[in-house]
Amino acid sequence: MPYIKIELTKEGVTRQQKQALIKGVTDLMTNVLNKDPQLTHVVIQEVELDDWGFGGEQVSVLREQGITADKK
Amino acid sequence: MPYIKIELTKEGVTRQQKQALIKGVTDLMTNVLNKDPQLTHVVIQEVELDDWGFGGEQVSVLREQGITADKK
Amino acid sequence: MPYIKIELTKEGVTRQQKQALIKGVTDLMTNVLNKDPQLTHVVIQEVELDDWGFGGEQVSVLREQGITADKK
Amino acid sequence: MPYIKIELTKEGVTRQQKQALIKGVTDLMTNVLNKDPQLTHVVIQEVELDDWGFGGEQVSVLREQGITADKK
Amino acid sequence: MPYIKIELTKEGVTRQQKQALIKGVTDLMTNVLNKDPQLTHVVIQEVELDDWGFGGEQVSVLREQGITADKK
Amino acid sequence: MPYIKIELTKEGVTRQQKQALIKGVTDLMTNVLNKDPQLTHVVIQEVELDDWGFGGEQVSVLREQGITADKK
Numbered sequence: 072m073p074y075i076k077i078e079l080t081k082e083g084v085t086r087q088q089k090q091a092l093i094k095g096v097t098d099l100m101t102n103v104l105n106k107d108p109q110l111t112h113v114v115i116q117e118v119e120l121d122d123w124g125f126g127g128e129q130v131s132v133l134r135e136q137g138i139t140a141d142k143k
Numbered sequence: 144m145p146y147i148k149i150e151l152t153k154e155g156v157t158r159q160q161k162q163a164l165i166k167g168v169t170d171l172m173t174n175v176l177n178k179d180p181q182l183t184h185v186v187i188q189e190v191e192l193d194d195w196g197f198g199g200e201q202v203s204v205l206r207e208q209g210i211t212a213d214k215k
Numbered sequence: 216m217p218y219i220k221i222e223l224t225k226e227g228v229t230r231q232q233k234q235a236l237i238k239g240v241t242d243l244m245t246n247v248l249n250k251d252p253q254l255t256h257v258v259i260q261e262v263e264l265d266d267w268g269f270g271g272e273q274v275s276v277l278r279e280q281g282i283t284a285d286k287k
Numbered sequence: 288m289p290y291i292k293i294e295l296t297k298e299g300v301t302r303q304q305k306q307a308l309i310k311g312v313t314d315l316m317t318n319v320l321n322k323d324p325q326l327t328h329v330v331i332q333e334v335e336l337d338d339w340g341f342g343g344e345q346v347s348v349l350r351e352q353g354i355t356a357d358k359k
Numbered sequence: 360m361p362y363i364k365i366e367l368t369k370e371g372v373t374r375q376q377k378q379a380l381i382k383g384v385t386d387l388m389t390n391v392l393n394k395d396p397q398l399t400h401v402v403i404q405e406v407e408l409d410d411w412g413f414g415g416e417q418v419s420v421l422r423e424q425g426i427t428a429d430k431k
Numbered sequence: 432m433p434y435i436k437i438e439l440t441k442e443g444v445t446r447q448q449k450q451a452l453i454k455g456v457t458d459l460m461t462n463v464l465n466k467d468p469q470l471t472h473v474v475i476q477e478v479e480l481d482d483w484g485f486g487g488e489q490v491s492v493l494r495e496q497g498i499t500a501d502k503k
């Protein structure tokens with residue numbers, strides 16, 4: 072407790088970025104809810120672009136059209 | 144909103160079939176609940192046959208016995 | 216196989232709409248992948264508006280601002 | 288994309304704490320991965336203490352024994 | 360590690376049965392994989408009968424027809 | 432009904448161990464809740480060590496430090 076699942080499209084997330092996500096989420100649980108990091112589990116799940124649908128379309132197709140998930 | 148996870152055994156689902164699943168589920172959310180496709184996310188998760196259990200048995204073993212998940 | 220989870224904000228989805236979602240998703244698995252309906256499980260999970268975040272904000276707050284998830 | 292599920296034991300998490308969790312996780316996705324907040328969904332799932340098991344025991348029983356999930 | 364989610368229809372599962380499920384799953388992780396119980400989390404999620412679909416139908420309807428999930 | 436997801440770190444779980452997990456969990460549902468094995472689905476999800484965080488750290492780093500998930 073707590074358990075956090077992060078689902079992301081598989082687009083080159085680096086090991087350092089994964090470390091930052093894990094540390095950031097764990098710290099957030101401590102800072103907001105005072106949860107013990109030794110009880111906090113985080114799982115990152117990368118999803119192939121063919122397997123994520125948005126707006127009725129595969130993300131792989133959206134990417135072929137130049138549409139990204141980056142902050143505007 | 145909404146977010147739909149489709150978990151399937153990994154048995155040769157094609158890119159076109161995945162597109163049909165994503166479009167079909169997204170359209171269903173719109174037709175039944177009037178949800179905006181731009182807010183609808185669909186994730187397909189393919190599971191290895193060794194990793195799916197049914198009736199206490201691995202699906203890989205069931206397939207070796209000729210048992211499929213096809214509509215009768 | 217397959218197993219489908221539909222996560223929705225808790226905003227008055229009726230029993231009939233749930234039946235339509237379950238039937239629609241199950242039929243989709245059969246039509247696209249020829250899956251046996253007797254092996255297809257669908258779970259609907261309604262989420263309180265305070266518990267769903269989008270764009271860094273709680274959906275309950277977005278609704279207070281008149282922002283809906285309806286198709287434009 | 289991304290989609291983040293936060294599962295927590297149901298122990299009085301306030302609306303403000305949920306807002307802080309949603310904002311914190313969404314900001315983390317932007318800061319680490321440059322993800323657009325308008326594509327980032329966060330779902331908080333509170334779990335009854337009888338329904339969360341840790342160390343082979345129900346958390347409700349652990350709490351009766353004075354064992355908490357707080358940071359030491 | 361590991362994290363186990365048990366999803367069940369909401370049909371009167373007692374506190375003792377939940378304890379048995381949690382203990383049984385945790386022991387299984389230790390016996391089969393030698394996992395430390397202090398690292399094993401189990402979450403039980405009860406689903407309303409209207410919200411679980413099987414064979415294209417709501418389980419609530421199946422129950423009204425006398426169809427149960429009991430072992431034959 | 433029921434549907435059980437077992438998430439594990441990807442550390443050489445053998446086919447036989449997966450069979451034992453599937454059989455053990457399915458039997459548990461029958462013994463405790465009298466559930467029909469033909470309605471019980473189990474999915475095992477193995478997670479890369481870089482993708483599982485515990486105590487704010489990646490499990491891959493913990494393993495490099497000689498820290499395991501084995502029962503003490």
